[in-house]
Amino acid sequence: MNNKDIFCIVPAYKEEKNISRVVEELSDLDYSVVVVVDGGGDKTFEFALETKRELKNSNIYILQHLINRGQGAALQTGNDFALKKGAKFVVHFDADGQFLSSEIIKILKPILDDKCDIVFGSRFLEIKSNMPFFKKFFIMPIGRIVNKIFLGVNLSDPQNGFRAMNALALEKIKISQDGSAHCSEILGKTIQNNLRYSEIAVTVIYNDFGQGLLSGKGRGKGGLKIIRDLILGKIIN
Amino acid sequence: MLQIYIALIIIAFFLGRTFWQKKNNKISRNEAIFWISFWILAAVFMFLIKRIDAFVAGLGFSATGIDVLSYFSIAIIFYLIFKIIVRMEKIEKSVTEIIRKISLKDYK
DSSP: OOGGGEEEEEEESSOTTTHHHHHHHHHHTTOEEEEEEEOOSSSHHHHHHHHHHHHTOTTEEEEEESSOOOHHHHHHHHHHHHHHTTOSEEEEOOTTSOSOGGGHHHHHHHHHTTSOSEEEEESSSSSOOOOOHHIIIIIHHHHHHHHHHHHOOOOSOTTOOOEEEEHHHHHHOOOOOOSTTHHHHHHHHHHHTTOOEEEEEOOOOOSSOOBOSSOBSSTTOSHHHHHHHHHHHHHHO | OHHHHHHHHHHHHHHHHHHHHHHTTSSOHHHHHHHHHHHHHHHHHHHTHHHHHHHHHHTTOSSOHHHHHHHHHHHHHHHHHHHHHHHHHHHHHHHHHHHHHHHHHSOO
16 A cells, blocks of 8 residues: 555644644655645645645645635545545544644554544543643543433544544545534444444644633634534534 | 503504615515514504403413513524524535635645
């Protein structure tokens, strides 16, 4: 297998400080990189484009949402693009440098071994992450309860954005939740479509708080908004 | 009785305003029909307020007829807000689809 068959989808909202470093790291490992700049009004798009030109790598693709639509929407745009390009494997990777590119191969391994269709990263298995106290003991337990109620699934880290999937999962899972409720939606569609899944321990480096109960960065962020979106999603669909 | 006259004056004002808006093409025919029916119904309820009081008391409620009408109004408002939220969500999803199509076409 060629590393270029692995498409790293990087949704980026106001990440002008980190985007170049993340793209460089992924490009150095020879992965195909799909950056989806999700509005924001800063220089993220320009910096991503500049990095692509500097690296002279034709396997870096820069897409742009003209207005902010949320992380779930950006991921689905990346997924659609990867499918069009014939991706065999896709990795969702944050643009803020929270995840380690060296762990991509680890999260992909169960898929490459044909044991799973989708693998979710977890901060609660063996590796310790410096997760803020409020998030660890308040937001995450609520997330687990919500997933148990809505999906009947127990995953140790339902809101982790680091995940990998094969082409089958990519075709079956269409993200309709534009905001952060996409994490629960992906999990729900994994179960609905009888896809094989597992969890792998990953490291997460926290640069800032990220997401609280009422607030967060970008559209559809914040714990309560996630619950609201999940309820509305059930009604609309 | 004074409250009923005040209510009827307010209803007459809004009815007149609805007719004026329709005449100046500020609202559509269906909107005009909806609002005229709404205000006429409100006026009818005002005339029947004593009977509604008696009806509500007959059902065993301690509230007056006007209170019950207010409760119903609040319930209807909540329902309409809910409908608007659902409609807005659908519009948001359509916007996302349009934005996605543009981004997939114009990638660098």
